[in-house]
Amino acid sequence: MDKLVIPTPEFSLKLPISGETVKYRPFLVREEKLLLMLKEAKDNTMIIDNLKKIMQLCILDNTSVANISYADFEFLFLNMRVRSIGETIDLETECESCGKKTPCVIDLNQVTEEMEKSSVPDKTVMLTNEIGVIVKPLELRNASAISNLTEKDQLKIVAAFIDKIFTEKDVSSFTELSSDHQLAFIDSLSMKHISMIMERVSQFPRLKADIQYVCTHCQHNGNIQVEGLDNFFI
Ligand SMILES: [Zn+2]
Numbered sequence: 001m002d003k004l005v006i007p008t009p010e011f012s013l014k015l016p017i018s019g020e021t022v023k024y025r026p027f028l029v030r031e032e033k034l035l036l037m038l039k040e041a042k043d044n045t046m047i048i049d050n051l052k053k054i055m056q057l058c059i060l061d062n063t064s065v066a067n068i069s070y071a072d073f074e075f076l077f078l079n080m081r082v083r084s085i086g087e088t089i090d091l092e093t094e095c096e097s098c099g100k101k102t103p104c105v106i107d108l109n110q111v112t113e114e115m116e117k118s119s120v121p122d123k124t125v126m127l128t129n130e131i132g133v134i135v136k137p138l139e140l141r142n143a144s145a146i147s148n149l150t151e152k153d154q155l156k157i158v159a160a161f162i163d164k165i166f167t168e169k170d171v172s173s174f175t176e177l178s179s180d181h182q183l184a185f186i187d188s189l190s191m192k193h194i195s196m197i198m199e200r201v202s203q204f205p206r207l208k209a210d211i212q213y214v215c216t217h218c219q220h221n222g223n224i225q226v227e228g229l230d231n232f233f234i
Pocket residue numbers: 095096097098099100102215216217218219220
């Protein structure tokens with residue numbers, strides 16, 4: 001008998017933020033094993049680096065996972081997971097009424113559909129009549145650095161979301177400015193400017209789910225909001 005292998009299915013997916021289409025295959029058993037190992041890991045940088053490697057193996061066109069936004073990365077991961085492992089995640093939550101642990105289920109198709117329905121916001125934020133910024137969603141390369149920053153580092157956080165600065169005459173790419181110029185600009189922002197920028201950034205599509213549960217102890221009908229990749233893992 002000739003060597004026999006199961007053909008791997010291929011899927012196409014439009015990323016909600018970049019609008020680009022990616023061709024991918026589901027995770028195979030060897031990759032699922034790596035994912036299970038990552039599930040136990042605590043170091044965010046290590047988890048994201050390894051997820052990038054695993055996902056790049058599953059991408060069948062020339063899309064580079066390093067160049068997509070963090071939310072597109074999460075969206076692609078979830079779709080790969082749905083195709084390979086299944087459409088639901090069972091987890092436990094603390095009942096908001098009796099405080100005991102009760103099981104609940106995340107429907108991942110519902111999560112990805114919600115994200116597909118949301119649209120990318122207007123990226124232009126006017127800070128004064130003459131000066132404005134173009135914001136960008138969280139980039140994958142900044143994701144682990146940002147997750148390690150705290151409230152105190154708000155200026156560093158805001159810098160990660162500025163794509164361009166413009167005046168009536170001029171547009172500059174923020175990352176191409178010297179660090180002196182970057183710092184001077186960030187230092188000139190008021191709290192109001194920062195919240196205007198962060199408010200717009202928060203409107204970019206991202207993975208979140210509203211989950212209804214019925215407590216197995218007290219029959220309370222509750223709901224929880226789940227967000228972020230750690231909750232949508234395996
Ligand atoms: Zn309860």
